Amino acid sequence: MSIISQFYDALANDLSLTNIVSEDVTLYASEPVNELHGIDAIKQQYWKILSTSLYNIERRPFIEFDSIHNNHKWIAATGYLIGDFVNDLLGIPATKKPVYLRFTELVQLQNEKIVNYYIIIDFLDVMHQAGVNPLRKSLGHDGLIMPPTTMDGLNPIESYVEQSQQSEQLVLSMLEELGRFDGQSLASMQLENFWHPAFMWYGPAGIGMTRGISDFRKNHQGPFVFSFPDRVVDHKAAIIKKGNYVSTGGWPHMHGSHLAGGWLGLPPSGIKLELRVIDIWRRENNLLKENWVGIDIIHMCKQMGLDVFAMMKDAYHLR
Template structure:
């Protein structure tokens, strides 16, 4: 538990330094807190970067230039040992929104001069007093929609600026009973086991009820949206998603862990599947597509109650031959 608290303090120190960074100083901020062989994984078009200087140049400096007066509005924060590598590595998770004034173009998205919210979630691996690995996913299409550049047909669920957990209790700055986190991880693993079958011979709603509370909320990414209750989740995402793909690979995660009533995972990619048509209103391609995903969960009782989902939709569409950012720059809709 001491190691987890030390890792949390390192990440919180990084966030504090980042809050006062400028485009010119952010490389130094990253350099002070990251290891020499720092690995960073981000959403398309950033993908994988190595070293503090490249991460600052490619992601942070342009973002700080475009979203001025940037502030972190954190909803969930926890740490844990990674189940995937036998609990030999320590990771810290932060999730919420990066809020700022959209004052200059970013990735070709035209500025509004107004306040915007960029959904984010990051996993940091901490070792030797440094951040040595990061996965940082942000919902770029969600920002596009706020800027009047909606690239998608109507979503199956609702487009929202998404709140944190219902109890406002997701900031686990202090230590927690390991048994509580173990129960959360067990609930997540039970859900993954059911999901991996894509069908237990049960009606979909009955299958979901094995691991989800009835009043669950699935906070999905832009292009899909958020949905509430098992019945609506089955109709507005899970059912359409399963109907739109075949040949789903096994789930592959780089990190999976929990603390308290919160837990989550990410993969690079989590899985692949072949599009048979319908997902996000798109036709069948017959091509396997990669799904890079971060999932964060809240457990209530012995089942899952909330799920914040970050899918690298732009990367998936790129694997299907659709360049969303390129079409936006050309004035075309997806």
């Protein structure tokens, strides 16, 4: 059982966490949970919220791997928190049916204990499942996110010593290529040199999934880069790699000024935003084949002055 599984097992069974997390553990969760310090805060302001709303909640990752970054062990993972949606969740009305909370996470260990836990939970997708999403329908495909085509995402194997370094270099080169956008044409970023023709981009609710470069450009990249023309990635982000898998992320991971309309159908706010993002890529031969992306869109909207939870209540006449 991985240390993250131990963490949730201890929370679910009200067991001691002292052998699992550091005394000064910090949880960085998506809006509106945000930053929590210490075990008691995590129990009361994170776990209690989830476990009260989702009966028999369980964590089901389909990707989870670890590596060393800056002399610390890190774990990257994505999957679903699943439970029976019996009570409202942060004002989202309970469906009385199973619900899937998509998560993407980075976990930092110190002395074999969790010291920093970053998790993006797609609460907007929960609204979508409950039929109360106040934002426009995703341009991409909405629905359950698939595990890796190769079904090898849980503790992937490194077949040779240089494998993870090659995967990391491909991702870093691709990210450098994204920085070559000339502000005019999406073709100025030569993604075909890095991405498989049938590349799957598993985006969050509000954006959706895309397949192939043209679909990605049409339904996500185009609206995003033109809306945030000065976007900058924080190079202090963690990089975790294992075999053909690479994860990057930070808190925040990107900054950009919202200077044009189009993204999510929202008008420009003119505000410089910080973006909480966690990416996981899978390499296939010399190209990237799949990308699972966690973005805290509700937090971005809040910085624009939009309270998505209040919008939901108003739009659907909820208490």
